[in-house]
Amino acid sequence: MGKDLRQFLQAARAAGPEFYVESKKPLKPKLEPFILQQKLLKEGRYPVIYCPEIEGSRIPLVTGLVGSYELLGLAMGMDPRKMDKFEISREFTSRKMTAGTRPVKQIPAAQAPVREVILKGNDVDLNLLPITQHHERDSGRYVAAGFLICKNPDTGVPNAGIYRHEVKGKDIIGCDLAPAHNAAFIAGRYAALGKPMEVAIVIGHHPAVVLACGSEGPVGMNELEVAGGLLGEQLEVVDAETVDLQVPARAEIVIEGVIDRPIDGTGTDGPFGEYTWYYGEVAPCFLMRVTAITMRRDAIYHDLDPAHPEHNLAGALGWEASAFEAVKKVLPGVKAVHVPISGVSYHVYVSIKKRVPGEGKIAGIAAIAGHPRTTMVVVVDEDVDVFNEREVMWAIATRTVADRDVSIISNTTGQRLNPSAHDETRLKRGYMVSKMIIDATMPVDLPFSTRITPNKELWQSMRLEDYLKK
Ligand SMILES: Cc1cc2nc3c(=O)[nH]c(=O)nc-3n(C[C@H](O)[C@H](O)[C@H](O)COP(=O)(O)O)c2cc1C
Ligand SMILES: [Mn+2]
Numbered sequence: 015m016g017k018d019l020r021q022f023l024q025a026a027r028a029a030g031p032e033f034y035v036e037s038k039k040p041l042k043p044k045l046e047p048f049i050l051q052q053k054l055l056k057e058g059r060y061p062v063i064y065c066p067e068i069e070g071s072r073i074p075l076v077t078g079l080v081g082s083y084e085l086l087g088l089a090m091g092m093d094p095r096k097m098d099k100f101e102i103s104r105e106f107t108s109r110k111m112t113a114g115t116r117p118v119k120q121i122p123a124a125q126a127p128v129r130e131v132i133l134k135g136n137d138v139d140l141n142l143l144p145i146t147q148h149h150e151r152d153s154g155r156y157v158a159a160g161f162l163i164c165k166n167p168d169t170g171v172p173n174a175g176i177y178r179h180e181v182k183g184k185d186i187i188g189c190d191l192a193p194a195h196n197a198a199f200i201a202g203r204y205a206a207l208g209k210p211m212e213v214a215i216v217i218g219h220h221p222a223v224v225l226a227c228g229s230e231g232p233v234g235m236n237e238l239e240v241a242g243g244l245l246g247e248q249l250e251v252v253d254a255e256t257v258d259l260q261v262p263a264r265a266e267i268v269i270e271g272v273i274d275r276p277i278d279g280t281g282t283d284g285p286f287g288e289y290t291w292y293y294g295e296v297a298p299c300f301l302m303r304v305t306a307i308t309m310r311r312d313a314i315y316h317d318l319d320p321a322h323p324e325h326n327l328a329g330a331l332g333w334e335a336s337a338f339e340a341v342k343k344v345l346p347g348v349k350a351v352h353v354p355i356s357g358v359s360y361h362v363y364v365s366i367k368k369r370v371p372g373e374g375k376i377a378g379i380a381a382i383a384g385h386p387r388t389t390m391v392v393v394v395d396e397d398v399d400v401f402n403e404r405e406v407m408w409a410i411a412t413r414t415v416a417d418r419d420v421s422i423i424s425n426t427t428g429q430r431l432n433p434s435a436h437d438e439t440r441l442k443r444g445y446m447v448s449k450m451i452i453d454a455t456m457p458v459d460l461p462f463s464t465r466i467t468p469n470k471e472l473w474q475s476m477r478l479e480d481y482l483k484k
Pocket of ligand 2: 173174175196197231232233234235237
């Protein structure tokens with residue numbers, strides 16, 4: 015019971031130096047932790063990085079929590095040594111669905127670690143936290159791995175999502191709630207009702223909770239209940255101090271506050287280095303007036319490098335789950351869905367057991383519906399491992415006839431941060447992209463060449479160590 019960030023850090027540390035490293039020197043909050051993270055990435059290493067000392071704050075920082083599939087598996091409580099991407103993805107999908115969700119468990123404030131320190135009124139000061147600048151051309155310092163909780167005013171159902179938050183002053187912080195996301199829809203409802211929106215930004219929890227908040231779903235999906243499903247236990251919550259919301263009791267830090275106004279041009283954020291590995295441009299954002307900061311006495315600050323694979327990995331399992339469910343509705347024989355890092359969340363690989371001609375394209379259409387930011391879907395047969403990019407490219411090379419199997423849907427909604435997204439004139443930047451389906455499945459109604467696979471009996475009986483000289 016009571017899974018939290020600390021419990022995960024212990025597990026990562028116990029798994030060894032591939033999974034967990036510590037900085038032995040103090041670091042400046044401007045850029046330095048992420049230079050370390052990028053240097054490790056260049057060496058093909060993606061450990062959790064614990065930084066005990068960040069200049070200007072007494073709070074330690076941790077980054078890289080979900081920098082690899084192995085860490086995602088660890089977050090799901092699986093054995094990191096026997097990691098199979100397909101298994102992790104399947105496990106996440108089944109735990110995220112309604113059948114896996116768990117209601118939250120309310121505990122009294124006196125038992126909630128996140129309420130050990132309470133700062134209100136004049137004591138509120140965001141500068142107490144080691145909030146970093148991640149990239150050279152970023153407009154400033156951003157909370158990058160926090161999730162924001164609000165409540166739908168019509169239904170009372172909580173919503174939680176990860177959004178970037180730029181520090182604007184000691185008690186003012188930006189909230190980049192993209193228009194297509196549920197939090198922005200909820201903000202619109204408050205604006206329509208003429209009411210301020212109470213919110214809480216949560217920083218630092220078990221990564222399964224963070225993954226739940228990064229995962230997409232309809233308005234009405236309660237991410238705190240999804241978090242319980244992924245954790246395998248009810249998420250403990252406590253009443254917030256100054257707003258009418260429940261917040262995770264075992265979080266490290268909570269920033270409570272109010273969004274008083276709709277987006278009216280008063281606030282902007284950006285440029286900010288993003289998951290596309292490009293800078294995103296200046297954009298309008300909401301502004302939040304901070305009413306309280308509550309935290310653990312020995313709080314740890316969770317950060318993330320937005321231009322590192324960990325950003326997309328924080329969303330990947332959720333996108334795979336949404337696309338999988340959408341394809342499954344029309345094609346019960348769907349085997350696996352992968353949203354690869356190389357496609358910065360815009361590419362989806364789907365494997366299916368094809369029954370009749372044309373199903374490859376149907377699977378592609380469904381995957382786009384399930385994961386709307388997609389710009390390319392590749393659909394392959396079930397013998398192709400979608401988690402192995404070389405196999406996917408091989409299927410395209412050997413099973414695709416371009417003018418028969420490639421379909422393009424022009425001028426559909428994509429992601430604002432996609433550097434190729436344009437407006438209707440195609441002359442200015444906007445939300446529009448074109449989507450491509452590559453059906454790389456074999457025809458079912460024609461003979462096709464036979465794939466070479468090793469002889470099964472010999473594969474099982476011949477062990478490398480028995481044959482190769484040491
Ligand atoms: C690390 C990370 C950072 C993100 N940053 C933003 C952001 O700045 N703005 C945004 O609208 N979505 C951002 N997202 C995506 C949302 O968290 C995600 O789409 C979520 O499902 C939105 O939830 P909602 O529809 O309930 O609002 C981010 C996701 C991750 C994993
Ligand atoms: Mn939501």
